Amino acid sequence: MTVRPPLVGAALWSAVMKAAGDRCECQGACGKKHDPDRTRQQQRCQVSNGDHVSKVGLIALIAVPRDPINEGDFATAARLPAKRLAAMCRPCHDAVLRKIRSATKKLPAGDDLFNVDEYRVAPPTTGAA
Numbered sequence: 095m096t097v098r099p100p101l102v103g104a105a106l107w108s109a110v111m112k113a114a115g116d117r118c119e120c121q122g123a124c125g126k127k128h129d130p131d132r133t134r135q136q137q138r139c140q141v142s143n144g145d146h147v148s149k150v151g152l153i154a155l156i157a158v159p160r161d162p163i164n165e166g167d168f169a170t171a172a173r174l175p176a177k178r179l180a181a182m183c184r185p186c187h188d189a190v191l192r193k194i195r196s197a198t199k200k201l202p203a204g205d206d207l208f209n210v211d212e213y214r215v216a217p218p219t220t221g222a223a
């Protein structure tokens with residue numbers, strides 16, 4: 095079964111999928127061992143374009159940055175050259191994103207790139223007074 099490439103960045107997506115052989119390139123970044131044969135070796139995820147995965151449905155792999163530093167890197171993936179992108183299935187991608195999010199949360203306070211406090215607006219006082 096062929097999967098229709100996304101409308102935006104179709105050429106880039108196709109290049110990434112071709113390099114990946116239409117198969118998820120995750121080799122444990124998501125935290126899974128991907129070891130269907132129980133060899134206790136870290137293997138590559140088995141999910142390919144057009145596969146059906148329970149609870150996920152039809153797989154259309156996502157082009158993601160190979161070395162994401164933070165969540166924002168995912169948003170700017172379309173600006174990267176194909177060789178800096180990897181094909182990933184949604185379950186792996188979601189797990190990687192979760193790991194990045196929780197790692198970001200663990201950063202000590204005040205170390206954030208942006209201090210959002212100055213953008214906070216005090217809640218409106220309800221006309222009780």
Ligand SMILES: [Zn+2]
Nearest residue numbers: 118139183186
């Ligand atoms: Zn995968």
Ligand SMILES: [Zn+2]
Nearest residue numbers: 120124139186
């Ligand atoms: Zn994975």
